[in-house]
Amino acid sequence: MIRFIAKRLGSGLVVLFVVSALTFFLLYISSGSIARNILGDQATAEQVAMKEHELGLDQPLPVRYFAWVGDALTGNLGASWFTSEPVANSLATRIPVTMTMVFAAMILIAICAALIGVAAAVKRGWVDRAVQVGAILGDSIPGFVIGVILVTILAIQLGIFPATSTISPDSGAEAWVYSMTLPVIALLLNGVTGGAQQIRSAVIKQLERDYVRTLRSRGIGEGEILFKHVLRSAAPAGLTVLSLQLIGMLGGVVIIEQIFALPGMGPLAVAATGQSDLPVVMGVVMYTVVVVIVVNLLVDILNGWLNPKVRVS
Amino acid sequence: MKLGPKAAAAALILSASLALTACGGGTPAGSGGGAAATALTLGTLRDVTSWDPAQAHVGHVLQPYQAVYDTLILREPDGKLSPMLATAWKYNTGNTKLTVDLRTDVTFSDGAKFDAEAAKANIDHFKKANGPQMAQLASVSDVSVVDADTIDINLSTPDPGLEYFLSQAAGLMGSPKALGTERIKTEPVGSGPYVMDKAATVKDSQTVFNARKDYWNKDLQKYQKLTFKILADLTARTNALVSGQVDATLLDPKTGKQAEGAKMKLAANEVDWQGLLLLDRDGAKNPALANVKVRQAINHAFDRKTILEQVMLGQGTPTSQPFGKGSGAWTQELENYYSYDPAKAKQLLKEAGFETGVTLEIPLVPNFETQISVVKQQLADVGIELKVGAALTNTFTADVAAQKFTTMYFSLFQGQPTVAIDQIVSTKALYNPFKSASPELDAKIAAVRNGGADAGKLAQEVNKYVVEQAWFAPLFRVNQMYYTNAKVNVTPQIEQAVPSIYNYSPAK
Numbered sequence: 054m055i056r057f058i059a060k061r062l063g064s065g066l067v068v069l070f071v072v073s074a075l076t077f078f079l080l081y082i083s084s085g086s087i088a089r090n091i092l093g094d095q096a097t098a099e100q101v102a103m104k105e106h107e108l109g110l111d112q113p114l115p116v117r118y119f120a121w122v123g124d125a126l127t128g129n130l131g132a133s134w135f136t137s138e139p140v141a142n143s144l145a146t147r148i149p150v151t152m153t154m155v156f157a158a159m160i161l162i163a164i165c166a167a168l169i170g171v172a173a174a175v176k177r178g179w180v181d182r183a184v185q186v187g188a189i190l191g192d193s194i195p196g197f198v199i200g201v202i203l204v205t206i207l208a209i210q211l212g213i214f215p216a217t218s219t220i221s222p223d224s225g226a227e228a229w230v231y232s233m234t235l236p237v238i239a240l241l242l243n244g245v246t247g248g249a250q251q252i253r254s255a256v257i258k259q260l261e262r263d264y265v266r267t268l269r270s271r272g273i274g275e276g277e278i279l280f281k282h283v284l285r286s287a288a289p290a291g292l293t294v295l296s297l298q299l300i301g302m303l304g305g306v307v308i309i310e311q312i313f314a315l316p317g318m319g320p321l322a323v324a325a326t327g328q329s330d331l332p333v334v335m336g337v338v339m340y341t342v343v344v345v346i347v348v349n350l351l352v353d354i355l356n357g358w359l360n361p362k363v364r365v366s
Numbered sequence: 367m368k369l370g371p372k373a374a375a376a377a378l379i380l381s382a383s384l385a386l387t388a389c390g391g392g393t394p395a396g397s398g399g400g401a402a403a404t405a406l407t408l409g410t411l412r413d414v415t416s417w418d419p420a421q422a423h424v425g426h427v428l429q430p431y432q433a434v435y436d437t438l439i440l441r442e443p444d445g446k447l448s449p450m451l452a453t454a455w456k457y458n459t460g461n462t463k464l465t466v467d468l469r470t471d472v473t474f475s476d477g478a479k480f481d482a483e484a485a486k487a488n489i490d491h492f493k494k495a496n497g498p499q500m501a502q503l504a505s506v507s508d509v510s511v512v513d514a515d516t517i518d519i520n521l522s523t524p525d526p527g528l529e530y531f532l533s534q535a536a537g538l539m540g541s542p543k544a545l546g547t548e549r550i551k552t553e554p555v556g557s558g559p560y561v562m563d564k565a566a567t568v569k570d571s572q573t574v575f576n577a578r579k580d581y582w583n584k585d586l587q588k589y590q591k592l593t594f595k596i597l598a599d600l601t602a603r604t605n606a607l608v609s610g611q612v613d614a615t616l617l618d619p620k621t622g623k624q625a626e627g628a629k630m631k632l633a634a635n636e637v638d639w640q641g642l643l644l645l646d647r648d649g650a651k652n653p654a655l656a657n658v659k660v661r662q663a664i665n666h667a668f669d670r671k672t673i674l675e676q677v678m679l680g681q682g683t684p685t686s687q688p689f690g691k692g693s694g695a696w697t698q699e700l701e702n703y704y705s706y707d708p709a710k711a712k713q714l715l716k717e718a719g720f721e722t723g724v725t726l727e728i729p730l731v732p733n734f735e736t737q738i739s740v741v742k743q744q745l746a747d748v749g750i751e752l753k754v755g756a757a758l759t760n761t762f763t764a765d766v767a768a769q770k771f772t773t774m775y776f777s778l779f780q781g782q783p784t785v786a787i788d789q790i791v792s793t794k795a796l797y798n799p800f801k802s803a804s805p806e807l808d809a810k811i812a813a814v815r816n817g818g819a820d821a822g823k824l825a826q827e828v829n830k831y832v833v834e835q836a837w838f839a840p841l842f843r844v845n846q847m848y849y850t851n852a853k854v855n856v857t858p859q860i861e862q863a864v865p866s867i868y869n870y871s872p873a874k
Contacts, residue, residue: 086764093423093498094763094796095788103496136415137551138569146568201601209609209628216605217597223566311599314606316571320598324412324570329760 054357061353065346069339073125076338077118080331087329091135108134121335130339131332133325140336143321148340150220151306151317153229158237159299162244167291169245170252174260175279184249191246197308200239204312207235217314236313240305244298248291255290259283288359296352300345404590406854406870409597409606409615413570417554417562418545419488419538420495425637425779426616426864428534430594433575433867434475435556437537438466438485439529443869445692445860447529450583451480451539451557455532461524461818466532468515472582474541474557482511487542489519492535501788502531526814526821527784559587559867570596586868607849614850614870616863619679622847630849633865634681635858638777639688640737641840642728643790646772647802652726655772659718661836664726665704666711667748668741674842677736681845688790688838689829690780692860694822700833711748724750726773729765730757737841738775769799777844781861783814783825791832807831 088104089096096104105111109120124131130140173184208216218232259265260283268278303318310319318337325333414430415421422431440450455466472480486509493503505525510518521528531537544555553564560575567573575592595612597603604621606612608628617625622632644664649656670684686703689695715721726745730738742752758765765771778797780786790797792811810827817824832838846863850856857869 086761089763089767090760091498092496092500095501096498097501097504097794100496100500107496136413136569143569204605209605212609215611216609217595217602217611218571219611221566221568221572312601312605314571314595314597314599314602316568320570324598327760 072342130336133333147318158240162241165245166248169249173253174256187246188250191243196239200312203235236309251294252291255287259286289356292352406589407593409595409612413596416551419540420492420497422535425862433560434554434558435538436558439533441533443857443859462521464519470515472557475561476541476555478541478543482517484542488539491545499535502536588871613854617847619681625849633848633858634845636843637846637863639843640777643774652772654724657718659714663711663714665839666707669706670841682842684842695825695829708748727753728773729755783821
């Protein structure tokens with residue numbers, strides 16, 4: 054297992070390096086007029102040249118990239134070209150907001166999707182049909198539309214929740230809970246419906262397997278078959294779906310954070326990408342890649358723990 | 367989660383369009399949810415990039431700086447310039463030296479004293495800090511201290527805009543002890559009505575200010591607490607305003623309807639103009655544009671009033687001139703210079719020898735898709751084909767400068783005469799990338815630059831020239847839709863989408 058983890062971590066580092074190089078080079082192409090963008094449309098050519106020198110844009114690309122890598126390895130991610138704010142600072146204040154939201158949504162999705170999916174697979178009938186219809190509805194309504202509807206009804210009409218985030222240094226845990234509720238609901242609805250659908254299929258597939266028939270013929274109770282055998286075998290499929298949802302959510306959360314004005318990674322990513330603010334974009338990309346690698350690793354470890362077959366292979 | 371990539375793409379497009387329309391799209395919002403009347407919460411479209419006063423910008427991007435920095439000269443809501451840190455100012459006879467008398471009773475929030483040395487330090491700093499508005503002091507050669515409360519600002523060439531600039535970014539005065547330090551980038555130190563509450567401030571989320579004790583001018587300090595809540599998203603701004611989280615914010619015609627439904631008050635103000643920039647007037651890349659009759663035909667092709675009604679819900683005024691009402695260059699005579707007259711347009715094309723058709727190429731501009739499709743249709747009606755190319759990206763300023771576009775649809779700020787001239791008319795102007803010029807026009811521009819107090823009136827000649835020569839095809843001036851709740855009274859500020867900070871007061 055340790056060898057397995059080490060191997061996955063090693064390949065993760067390679068991915069991190071490749072993605073950083075690709076992102077850097079792609080941004081380089083669009084960062085040609087960055088100095089002019091920073092200075093605005095009234096800047097003179099001399100001003101632009103001065104700014105380019107200040108930002109090191111007059112250096113060759115490989116020099117700039119390896120300088121960035123060198124700094125990054127020592128923990129220095131640089132500072133925003135537009136605001137001079139250290140990237141590490143930006144990430145430190147924003148990652149907690151986004152991660153709180155994403156993990157709250159994921160935990161709720163995992164619980165709800167598992168309960169609903171298993172219920173649909175075992176009971177079939179109307180429960181099953183409802184889950185199927187729900188999956189189609191959930192897939193067809195984007196999270197941000199749900200978000201806008203929730204705000205209109207629960208924040209503006211009824212005034213139960215704030216319309217936009219009230220999270221600030223002088224606000225307590227209560228503000229976090231109130232500010233996060235609507236965004237988390239907006240994020241999790243189609244995760245639940247989609248996840249339940251996948252878990253349902255996985256459980257049904259297992260229930261139809263020969264070993265279940267054998268277990269039944271030996272007189273083992275349905276409850277034991279379901280919880281001890283079927284769910285274990287169905288777990289990898291469910292975990293994979295959930296991990297994919299979590300990774301997808303890193304994209305979905307961008308719009309949700311904009312709508313709710315949450316000071317998370319979304320607005321930072323959007324602003325930095327729009328401006329080609331290379332140091333910030335690199336920071337955001339590194340964060341995303343690290344999250345993806347860690348999530349995949351955790352899923353693999355969990356799968357191995359739940360299902361011995363995976364460990365052997 | 368199939369929506370991830372789509373949502374991200376939508377967000378990127380949104381951000382690019384926000385960046386592109388920054389001139390017109392500033393948004394302050396205020397969130398005061400239940401706070402006392404002495405608290406004001408304003409939403410803004412974005413956080414300031416640096417609190418160094420030399421990095422301040424124009425219009426709505428100037429507002430947050432006014433909370434903490436005083437300017438040498440105060441610009442009243444109607445554009446009149448009044449004393450602030452400067453008590454009086456006067457040009458010499460050649461308009462090459464501005465002598466400025468300063469207040470003697472002002473200190474900065476770090477205890478430093480405001481005097482002639484401090485004013486000089488700020489102007490010197492502004493000139494070398496390479497900020498976005500550095501051009502404001504391009505004509506200033508140096509500053510000399512006459513005595514403790516007097517400076518001479520020496521100019522290499524006369525600049526009728528200088529007094530105005532001293533009410534803007536170039537006039538913001540920071541503590542001489544803090545200028546040039548790293549700290550002032552995140553924590554402003556000025557002599558203004560408010561002081562930043564650093565502990566409650568979070569970058570890109572909210573900036574909090576408290577009233578400064580013993581501020582020298584209580585008339586400009588109307589609140590105990592001032593919060594800027596950063597709300598980049600238009601939907602978020604609308605929701606924050608109607609749910610009472612903010613006291614005031616900038617919306618657009620469509621979201622404005624929702625705000626009006628919630629009994630918010632509108633303070634409309636024309637700040638930008640929209641229309642076509644016919645850039646390649648010498649026909650370097652599109653020979654048809656070299657013919658003034660073709661450019662005039664384009665102007666006659668548009669039913670400006672109907673486009674305004676349909677696209678902007680009537681929020682604005684149709685116009686044929688690019689100069690704004692506050693510049694002094696605006697004239698009634700030019701307002702409807704080009705009537706909607708397709709027959710005349712076709713006639714002009716025929717006279718120009720282009721009756722078989724003209725093709726214009728423009729880039730797609732995010733947020734202006736509707737306008738561009740209407741323009742395309744109306745041009746087609748007179749026999750001009752509009753080819754819409756790829757969308758503008760964040761390299762657009764460099765692309766404009768590199769003559770990549772012969773024609774553009776755009777929204778531009780309407781500034782003071784010399785500002786507008788150096789934005790769209792002179793050979794220095796970004797939006798004159800093909801460097802169109804003529805001796806006649808050069809003489810008119812020179813007259814404005816040397817015109818001192820008459821600059822606005824003299825700029826009418828420049829305005830007239832570019833309208834008659836059809837350098838542009840303006841469609842309308844656009845209303846900026848600034849909304850407040852019942853707790854706040856606000857006076858719109860000329861040439862600003864967002865009022866100056868002094869223009870807010872608690873509703874009685």
